[in-house]
Amino acid sequence: MRTHCREGEVGYDMLINRTTGDTLRSLTVSLKLYQLREQAKQHPNRVFTTLHHLVDVDFLREAYRRTRKDAAPGADKVTAHDYALHLESNLESLYKRYKEGSYVAPLVRRVWIDKEDGSQRPIGIPAFEDKVLQRAIAMILNAIYEIGFYDFSNGFREKRGAHDAIKSVRDGCYQAKVSEIIDADVSKFFDDMPHDHIRKILRLRVNDGKIIQLIGRWLKAGVVEDGSVSYPACGSPQGGVISPLIANIFLHHVLDEWFVKQVQPKLRGRSFLVRFADDFILGCEVEADARKIMRVLPKRFGRYGLTIHPDKSKRVHFRWPSRYSKKSGTGTFDFLGFTHYWGQSRNGNWVVKRQTMRKRQARAMRSIYVYCRDNRHESVMTQLKGLNVKLRGIYNYYGIRCNYRPLWMIYQHARECWRKWLSRRSHTGFITWEKFDEFLKIWKLPEPKITKMV
Numbered sequence: 001m002r003t004h005c006r007e008g009e010v011g012y013d014m015l016i017n018r019t020t021g022d023t024l025r026s027l028t029v030s031l032k033l034y035q036l037r038e039q040a041k042q043h044p045n046r047v048f049t050t051l052h053h054l055v056d057v058d059f060l061r062e063a064y065r066r067t068r069k070d071a072a073p074g075a076d077k078v079t080a081h082d083y084a085l086h087l088e089s090n091l092e093s094l095y096k097r098y099k100e101g102s103y104v105a106p107l108v109r110r111v112w113i114d115k116e117d118g119s120q121r122p123i124g125i126p127a128f129e130d131k132v133l134q135r136a137i138a139m140i141l142n143a144i145y146e147i148g149f150y151d152f153s154n155g156f157r158e159k160r161g162a163h164d165a166i167k168s169v170r171d172g173c174y175q176a177k178v179s180e181i182i183d184a185d186v187s188k189f190f191d192d193m194p195h196d197h198i199r200k201i202l203r204l205r206v207n208d209g210k211i212i213q214l215i216g217r218w219l220k221a222g223v224v225e226d227g228s229v230s231y232p233a234c235g236s237p238q239g240g241v242i243s244p245l246i247a248n249i250f251l252h253h254v255l256d257e258w259f260v261k262q263v264q265p266k267l268r269g270r271s272f273l274v275r276f277a278d279d280f281i282l283g284c285e286v287e288a289d290a291r292k293i294m295r296v297l298p299k300r301f302g303r304y305g306l307t308i309h310p311d312k313s314k315r316v317h318f319r320w321p322s323r324y325s326k327k328s329g330t331g332t333f334d335f336l337g338f339t340h341y342w343g344q345s346r347n348g349n350w351v352v353k354r355q356t357m358r359k360r361q362a363r364a365m366r367s368i369y370v371y372c373r374d375n376r377h378e379s380v381m382t383q384l385k386g387l388n389v390k391l392r393g394i395y396n397y398y399g400i401r402c403n404y405r406p407l408w409m410i411y412q413h414a415r416e417c418w419r420k421w422l423s424r425r426s427h428t429g430f431i432t433w434e435k436f437d438e439f440l441k442i443w444k445l446p447e448p449k450i451t452k453m454v
Helices: 012-042 057-066 080-084 087-100 128-148 162-175 195-203 209-219 243-266 287-302 358-374 380-398 404-424 433-442
Strands: 108-114 120-125 180-184 223-225 228-230 271-276 279-284 314-317 333-335 338-344 350-356
Touching: 012 057, 012 128, 057 087, 057 128, 080 087, 080 128, 087 128, 128 209, 128 243, 162 271, 162 279, 162 333, 162 338, 162 350, 180 287, 180 333, 195 209, 195 243, 243 271, 243 287, 279 287, 279 333, 287 314, 350 358, 350 404, 358 380, 358 404, 380 404, 404 433
Parallel strands: 108 223
Antiparallel strands: 108 120, 180 279, 180 314, 223 228, 271 279, 333 338, 338 350
């Protein structure tokens, strides 16, 4: 049956045609990427020299579809909604500038976020149009490089995340029978990556002049902060769409391949490497191997203009305790928000346990306290929704085996904070725990839950 519609309305047939057209265009782009991925798989040593032609308007449209729409705007203050108002003409204009080689990387807006050690980390926010083009180039590069990345690389990859890395660390400790853990920290990795080394490493696999030139423009794009503009001599801005992929490509060459092909064959015992972006853990069965790696690791990164932080990098004695020993495992190390240590299971076996780092737990508790304080005048429903979001976010990440107690402490802290600040606005005075327990039967906070069996 044909649908009739008034002027300005979208009819059923039109909607179906549009949807079908978008689907076909997405399939066409997916086919291009699949063919490119297969070529990279079949020819692992091939250097790709002609890739820029893959990008057309349909390719940009698919890149737009895959770009986050709720992220903060760049220096031009153009939001995803603003860009979508004239989407087709904007994509046509973007493609024309890309094809002609006249595309100029817009200014990057810099903001600062707090780190655990009290310092701040710079975040670069590109313009939305820049994100779309970065996404398009990242799709091409990812099709080539993804097949070559090792399984122990988990950061910024599809269907891989922090919990996969945490599980890999535990499995590596068991399989390698580790005695030593190397907890290394690369100083200001994203800020200090030399541009010349980035281009050299990219050209080992991708030597398309137009794409290399475009990436160079993004690396050298001006950064605006407090009305002033500066131009970086090195680094890739955190917050850019393509920066995580560049980081993975860089570290795949500098660390991953070097460790697998040059270091491991020369070691006396078993070993493992687990990396999440620029955070990585090395485990060794033999103590002498760990000492050797600690000596050569700063030299390896120094060749590429990077520094291993001397104070934050350490070698931890992490020997597997005897099954029949009553002495706890020696040493602990932190990785991805968790403290890893040896502990005994219920049946008496020694296992690698993980619990929330004290700094992370304190930060989570502080965040809950500040939220309750700042929103004390909001409705109970609004407060409950906000606390639910915070608590469920904490449970989703930190809800792993052996980590229930820290979650319960955070839950109890949330109860206490909410009771305290609700009491401040109560006309009847301080709310007793008996009354608050009755209150929580209606306005129930989510209780701790183990969400990941890693």
